[in-house]
Amino acid sequence: MADQGLLLAVGVSLGLLTLLLLGLMTYYLWRRKKDQSPYEELPSTLPPVPACSAPVIQVSLGSWVGEIPFTLPPRFSTQKQGELEMEENEEVEVEMKTETRRDILAHRGSLSVRSWYPVGTVLAGLYSELPPLSEVVAPPPGMATRLCFSVEYRRSGEQLAVTLFRLGNLPPRFHGNVTLVELRLLPDDRRPRQAKARGTGPDPEFNDCFVFQVSGVCVPQSILSVCVLSVVQGGKRHAVGRVLFPLEGELGQAGRVLWRDLETEDDTQCSELGDVQVSLSYSPTLQRLSVVVLRARGLQLLTDTGVCVQVSLQIHTQVVKVKHSCVVKGETDPCFNHRTTFKLRSQHLDEACLSFELQQPNDIRQTTELPVVLGVLVVGPFMYARGPQLQHWMDMVNTLQEPVKLWHGLSRAT
Numbered sequence: 001m002a003d004q005g006l007l008l009a010v011g012v013s014l015g016l017l018t019l020l021l022l023g024l025m026t027y028y029l030w031r032r033k034k035d036q037s038p039y040e041e042l043p044s045t046l047p048p049v050p051a052c053s054a055p056v057i058q059v060s061l062g063s064w065v066g067e068i069p070f071t072l073p074p075r076f077s078t079q080k081q082g083e084l085e086m087e088e089n090e091e092v093e094v095e096m097k098t099e100t101r102r103d104i105l106a107h108r109g110s111l112s113v114r115s116w117y118p119v120g121t122v123l124a125g126l127y128s129e130l131p132p133l134s135e136v137v138a139p140p141p142g143m144a145t146r147l148c149f150s151v152e153y154r155r156s157g158e159q160l161a162v163t164l165f166r167l168g169n170l171p172p173r174f175h176g177n178v179t180l181v182e183l184r185l186l187p188d189d190r191r192p193r194q195a196k197a198r199g200t201g202p203d204p205e206f207n208d209c210f211v212f213q214v215s216g217v218c219v220p221q222s223i224l225s226v227c228v229l230s231v232v233q234g235g236k237r238h239a240v241g242r243v244l245f246p247l248e249g250e251l252g253q254a255g256r257v258l259w260r261d262l263e264t265e266d267d268t269q270c271s272e273l274g275d276v277q278v279s280l281s282y283s284p285t286l287q288r289l290s291v292v293v294l295r296a297r298g299l300q301l302l303t304d305t306g307v308c309v310q311v312s313l314q315i316h317t318q319v320v321k322v323k324h325s326c327v328v329k330g331e332t333d334p335c336f337n338h339r340t341t342f343k344l345r346s347q348h349l350d351e352a353c354l355s356f357e358l359q360q361p362n363d364i365r366q367t368t369e370l371p372v373v374l375g376v377l378v379v380g381p382f383m384y385a386r387g388p389q390l391q392h393w394m395d396m397v398n399t400l401q402e403p404v405k406l407w408h409g410l411s412r413a414t
Helices: 002-035 079-102 387-398
Strands: 056-060 067-071 146-154 159-168 178-186 193-196 205-213 223-231 237-246 258-261 275-283 288-297 308-315 318-324 335-343 352-360 372-379 404-409
Touching: 146 223, 159 178, 159 223, 178 205, 178 387, 193 205, 223 387, 237 258, 237 387, 275 352, 275 372, 275 387, 288 308, 288 352, 308 335, 318 335, 372 387, 372 404, 387 404
Parallel strands: none
Antiparallel strands: 056 067, 146 159, 146 258, 159 205, 178 193, 178 223, 223 237, 275 288, 275 404, 288 335, 308 318, 308 352, 352 372
């Protein structure tokens, strides 16, 4: 029994001693770790500063880098030196104003601090008001209404970028109205892009850019159509004119500023055989094509037997229907007002065309001879027509149930 008590006392003593040793070791390691810091204080790098020198401005770039001191030397200004500063400042401002006005499209500012130029001063020449666009791209001399724009084709993304700058010499009757521009890329683009002028007057400005997605194969076959409209207070639109710009051969100098005269209703057609005015409208619900031959002008009549118009609807190579107007006698500028309609499904709009023939019938006594054809006109999609004739058809398709009226020049019958 005494042996068991002795063994128990020895075991308890050894356990307490082991716990004490572990506690002492843990405390020692904790104190050692606390005394060791991962950061070492760097010696001060501040040089001795004389008492008579300027104050030191300390700039700290980071806690681990230290402080990098530098001093600003004292400035001694005299009256002559102040005059030199004023003269040099004026020279710099004049120079910077000249730089900013030299090229508005590639304007870049530059900061130049010279030895006598005070730190913190703003160069006023960099922030001077730029000249207006009308002074930079002034219209060529003349009285015609002109459109200023640029065209650039980006082959990497197959994008055609068209930038509208401004109009020049807008007729006086349109000065107080809002000016709109509708852009289409014929022959496939049926949704026009619109731009509104920033202001009114004879030279409204736009400064808008439009991007058309078109492949490089189709670009030479495309025509850029720009239609200028004047909107009165009631919302009614009046056509000022249009520009048809074929892209074939015109993309060599990309981004250059172009000026083109607007073709108006009065001066668009100058055909030697004469002109004819036609109105077209299409109703998709009724599937009906309405045609009105209004009048003609400048016809080269051979006899005094009169003039009539033959209107034909053609799908591909098949003539679907032919209609004739009444004969109008004794006038070189006859007024027909001949209205006719054709049944035409919507899916055939890209396959059909209208053919107009101005005919002069022969003498009644010579009924066996065919009438003399004074001129022909074909209005239709890209398969059949180009220029104003194509534009007229596209305007009819894009403005459904609204009549579209336009003058066309006659060509010789083949």
